[in-house]
Amino acid sequence: MNKRAKIGQLLPYQSCVLCGAVSNHVAAWCAACDADMPHLRMPLCPICALPSPLGAICGHCINTPPHFSRTVAVFGYTFPLDKLIQALKYGERLELAHSFADQLAQHIKIRPDSMIAMPLHPARLQERGFNQSMELARRLEKKLHIPVLTNVCERVRDTPPQSTLSRKARNKNMQQAFACTKNFGTQDLSGQHIAIVDDVMTSGASLNEVARVLRAAGAREVSAWVIARTLPR
Numbered sequence: 001m002n003k004r005a006k007i008g009q010l011l012p013y014q015s016c017v018l019c020g021a022v023s024n025h026v027a028a029w030c031a032a033c034d035a036d037m038p039h040l041r042m043p044l045c046p047i048c049a050l051p052s053p054l055g056a057i058c059g060h061c062i063n064t065p066p067h068f069s070r071t072v073a074v075f076g077y078t079f080p081l082d083k084l085i086q087a088l089k090y091g092e093r094l095e096l097a098h099s100f101a102d103q104l105a106q107h108i109k110i111r112p113d114s115m116i117a118m119p120l121h122p123a124r125l126q127e128r129g130f131n132q133s134m135e136l137a138r139r140l141e142k143k144l145h146i147p148v149l150t151n152v153c154e155r156v157r158d159t160p161p162q163s164t165l166s167r168k169a170r171n172k173n174m175q176q177a178f179a180c181t182k183n184f185g186t187q188d189l190s191g192q193h194i195a196i197v198d199d200v201m202t203s204g205a206s207l208n209e210v211a212r213v214l215r216a217a218g219a220r221e222v223s224a225w226v227i228a229r230t231l232p233r
């Protein structure tokens with residue numbers, strides 16, 4: 001038996017979430033489907049992760065700098081990744097959080113002091129039973145050995161879904177949607193670099209608002225870490 005076959009035997013086989021083929025690829029999808037995934041390989045603005053010639057800071061980030069310093073994104077939010085994110089979000093395939101977080105971990109070059117998960121409003125959390133961003137953050141914590149802070153920031157306003165709104169309306173919709181909890185006790189944010197973990201970044205309005213409240217509470221720097229980035233058509 002050759003070495004490759006032996007290694008293959010040690011890896012758990014599973015069926016690919018996309019095509020059903022039996023595979024021992026490291027992710028929940030097989031290697032052939034991975035080649036078709038919308039990996040972001042073009043040069044991106046380092047701040048907002050939108051395509052930008054030569055990877056320069058884009059005009060929008062120069063004119064209106066967000067409260068976060070950088071965005072790390074793995075995929076474009078297009079087919080078939082959008083279907084996988086929805087399967088994670090609506091709880092059908094919670095194990096996808098591991099595959100997504102493992103991919104994101106490989107893109108991290110600048111380490112923050114700690115992470116937080118994008119907060120979900122308590123009403124949504126109760127309805128869904130879990131926060132997909134917390135599932136991602138917990139896996140990243142294990143992989144990267146960077147602590148996840150909880151009860152630092154909460155969603156205090158249950159806003160209409162962002163996807164139904166224009167960009168301007170999205171920014172307005174986010175105002176006062178988040179607050180840093182008064183009693184984060186021993187967790188002092190002063191001088192910390194904090195990464196916010198989220199599944200999808202669309203306009204960036206919610207990440208920007210969370211970054212704003214974290215910095216108002218003393219954070220020195222904020223990074224946005226997302227699985228997928230919505231790209232302009």
Ligand SMILES: [Zn+2]
Pocket residue numbers: 016017018019020021029030031032033034
């Ligand atoms: Zn496949």
Ligand SMILES: [Zn+2]
Pocket residue numbers: 045046047048049050057058059060061
């Ligand atoms: Zn930008």
